[in-house]
Amino acid sequence: MNRAPYMPIALVVLGLALLPLGLTSNTVLNFLSFAMIITLAAQGWNILGGYGGQFSFGHAVFFGTGAYAMALLQVRFGINPWLALPLAMALGAAVGFAIGHLSFRARLRGSYFALVTLAFAEVFRISANAWGFTGGAAGVLVPLRIGPEHMQFADKRLSYWMALSFVAATLVLTLAMSRSRFGAQLVAVRENEEAARALGVDALAVKLKAITLSGAITASAGCLYTQKFLYLDANLAYGPWISVEALLAPIIGGVGTVFGPLVGAVVLLGLGEVTKTAFANLTGGAIPGVDLVVFGVLLILCVAYAPRGVLGLAQGWLGRLKGARP
Amino acid sequence: MSALLSVQGVTKRFGGLTAVDNASLDVVKGSITGLIGPNGAGKTTLFTVIAGFEAASAGTVLFEGRDITGLPAHVRAVGGIARTFQIVQPFAGLSVRENIAVGAFLRHKARHAALEQADAVGHQVGLGPLLDQSAGQLTVAGRKRLELARALATAPRLLLLDEVLAGLNPSEIRDMMPVVQAIRSSGVTILIVEHVMQAVMSLCDTVHVLAQGRIIAAGPPGTVSRDPAVIEAYLGHGAAARMQAQDVRQAEDVRQAEDLRQSQARGQAPGAPHA
Structure with missing residues (x-):
């Protein structure tokens, strides 16, 4: 296997892994861990939406399924989190396959597919809020049991590194996928489904594979969320906030690129934090939801001026620099 | 000579409109076979049925002797049928x-x-x-x-070309024709829909003519282009008779001119009785 294309991933991950050695404040570590969790959720969205062109507005359905499965398997069934995690991811994949089966077989595309995913997420949210098994409106509390065997770390750096290792794995997976036959067929389906079919691409099977993989990855983000906060309710797990962040991060970072979700998540959350702090200092009190205003403005700016995201902008600038220096 | 592709009595209806009406044709292995006809004759519809993008309302499509009528497009591509699109569809x-x-x-x-x-x-x-x-x-x-290249990259045994020359200028057409011929020489059988007659005449071994959804003629291009039914399909009812009459008139003019020239050569006044 040719290793050269994977070098940038190794460098970026190494750089991120070394960050906590310099930055030791709890706020920064919490921010970094959270950014990694959002990156994971966004990376899942990116495979289906970025590479496959199937825009989902309801990735909360996978995030929430992963998060609830992780919590309930521990609380209700006493399963160790290290075993619960792959089970929760498998469940996320199964939900992905089921939703894909229902919507792609019905030939839903574009905004129709987006609306259906949004509807699924809402159905799951309302059900989780109503059902006793999931803790209803009170939510689920995972008992505090610090120790690596319970996937709860006293040292915040460890939980960051764990999230980072998941991000690293999905970066490698995404790059490997984009260079494979499956990746080429997925992009072909995004660009022109008719033409792809003419070239022997089973468009339905390709989309089903993509949404299954996407579901598993985004579910893993939910698992890490559960282990980080040890508390869940329906609005946290299945709320629209995560659907929005999972799709905003890749769009802002660079849709259909390996690093897009990572760059987007860091930019998005970073700006959100900065704004929240700035407004709190300015007005003397926190204004809830002010970061969402920033997200909205960012989205508008991206759609208008950087349709290929931050990475696309950077590439454009680099290209011009190179062009200026022959 | 065996038929690689055999279309048998294919009909395609869109609601009340019959786009292809009981059309049958064979594509001989190793040949370049043309499918021509006036605009709206149903050529592209027949193509999409052969490629599996539309289901036939009736009839069967055989490829290498196997019935492929019910197979979806991507399975046909795996089986060795590749198509290009009339309206190019690049990624x-x-x-x-x-x-x-x-x-x-x-x-x-x-x-x-x-x-x-x-x-x-x-x-x-x-x-x-x-x-x-x-x-x-x-x-x-x-x-x-690019359309051609993508289809060719699937290593097909049958290539369906839908107006690959349309929209090209004469020199581009001249450049493209050897490419198509080279593909055939490499062992790929070609079924081509084309409006550029110069290309059809020089490329195709056999031509099938579709008009109003029906196959009205088939044979070598030289024969088909003189077929009165084909001429009428393109130029309208009575066109063949008019053209024939015109041919006779032209022949008459030529004969008279020849007579004139000969009589002048003999130094006689025009119109004077022959000696």
């Missing part, structure tokens, strides 16, 4: 090489093998220097070549 966001590689991935699982195959096919159709360009930036002629 605009990808480079030319990546476009062709999507076709090549059908037979090659490994990336390097698919890319090598894409390069080879790209050079074969004359896209060699443009492989790294974005497909969206190609000229019309370039896009037509």
Whole structure:
């Protein structure tokens, strides 16, 4: 296997892994861990939406399924989190396959597919809020049991590194996928489904594979969320906030690129934090939801001026620099 | 001579409109077979039925003797049937090489093998220097070549070409014809829908003529182009008779002119009785 294309991933991950050695404040570590969790959720969205062109507005359905499965398997069934995690991811994949089966077989595309995913997420949210098994409106509390065997770390750096290792794995997976036959067929389906079919691409099977993989990855983000906060309710797990962040991060970072979700998540959350702090200092009190205003403005700016995201902008600038220096 | 593709009594209805009406044709292995007809005759519809993009309302399609009527398009592509689109459908966001590689991935699982195959096919159709360009930036002629290259990269046994010459200028057509001939020489059977008659005449071994959904004539291009039914289909009712009458008149004019020339040569006044 040719290793050269994977070098940038190794460098970026190494750089991120070394960050906590310099930055030791709890706020920064919490921010970094959270950014990694959002990156994971966004990376899942990116495979289906970025590479496959199937825009989902309801990735909360996978995030929430992963998060609830992780919590309930521990609380209700006493399963160790290290075993619960792959089970929760498998469940996320199964939900992905089921939703894909229902919507792609019905030939839903574009905004129709987006609306259906949004509807699924809402159905799951309302059900989780109503059902006793999931803790209803009170939510689920995972008992505090610090120790690596319970996937709860006293040292915040460890939980960051764990999230980072998941991000690293999905970066490698995404790059490997984009260079494979499956990746080429997925992009072909995004660009022109008719033409792809003419070239022997089973468009339905390709989309089903993509949404299954996407579901598993985004579910893993939910698992890490559960282990980080040890508390869940329906609005946290299945709320629209995560659907929005999972799709905003890749769009802002660079849709259909390996690093897009990572760059987007860091930019998005970073700006959100900065704004929240700035407004709190300015007005003397926190204004809830002010970061969402920033997200909205960012989205508008991206759609208008950087349709290929931050990475696309950077590439454009680099290209011009190179062009200026022959 | 065996038929690679055999279309038997295919009918395609869209609601009340019968686009293809009980059409039958055979494509002989190793041939370039043409499908011509006036605009709206149903050529492209018949093509989409053969390629599996539309289900036939009636009739069967046999490929290498097997009934493929019920198979979806991508399975037919795996089986060895590739098509191009009349309205070109490039993957605009990808480079030319990546476009062709999507076709090549059908037979090659490994990336390097698919890319090598894409390069080879790209050079074969004359896209060699443009492989790294974005497909969206190609000229019309370039896009037509790309359609051809992508289909060819799937290593088909039957290639369905839907007006690959339409929209090209005469010199581009001259450049493209040897490419099509070379594909046939490499062992790929071709069924071609085409309006450019000069190309049909020189490329095709056999031509089938479709008019108002029906096959009205079939045979070598030279014969078919003189068929009165074909002339009428293109130029309207009575056209064949008018053209024949015109031919007779022209022949008469020629004869009279010849007479005149001969009588002048003998030094006689025009119109004077022959000696």
